Amino acid sequence: MPTPNGHKVSILLELLGLEYEFQHLNFAKSEQKEPWFLELNPNGRIPTLVDSSTNTTLSETAAIMQYLVDTYDKENKFSYKVGTPLYYKQLEVLYFQMAGVGPMQGQMGHFKFFAPETIPYGIERYENETKRLYSVVEEYLKRNKENGPYLVGNHLCIADIAIFTWASKLHRAKIDINSWPLVAQWFENIASLPEVQLGLTKPMLST
Structure with missing residues (x-):
């Protein structure tokens, strides 16, 4: 959904230059509470990231963003080196x-x-x-x-x-x-x- 939380991840994906697809969920129909989505995210909230290249599924935007920079931002363009x-x-x-x-x-x-x-x-x-x-x-x-x-x-x-x-x-x-x-x-x-x-x-x- 085009919400602040949804846009955190789409902006970071664009900045990192990664290819991605997104699936829109219809909140009016409570699609985020359907069983297939709850299998990915037990909290039934957006966004949820599924990275097929690493077999990683994550929810909660802070965790998603941290994962993306840890995995794909090796030059720390949009993050800082771990431990500093x-x-x-x-x-x-x-x-x-x-x-x-x-x-x-x-x-x-x-x-x-x-x-x-x-x-x-x-x-x-x-x-x-x-x-x-x-x-x-x-x-x-x-x-x-x-x-x-x-x-x-x-x-x-x-x-x-x-x-x-x-x-x-x-x-x-x-x-x-x-x-x-x-x-x-x-x-x-x-x-x-x-x-x-x-x-x-x-x-x-x-x-």
């Missing part, structure tokens, strides 16, 4: 996205757009927490400012990609990314990459 301080900082920011930005922004989206009734407390709570978390992203960028607009080190890595896809949805919630100047600059830098633009078009909804 930057490798662990990359994990810190990646896990920050998985534990914070994604769940909180996702709950904000639920209460704003999908809840069967309007619950002001839920909307306010998760919107405020989402904004707080992007203030933390701003702080990561501030602390790494001398290296350019990256969250970790001196080049784009999987931690940037993971947060970027969620930041790309802020406008839908009418949250102005320019509230955080460094985040806005960082976002535009990543969004300008052709591979990222292409990755954001995959997967697309089936017609």
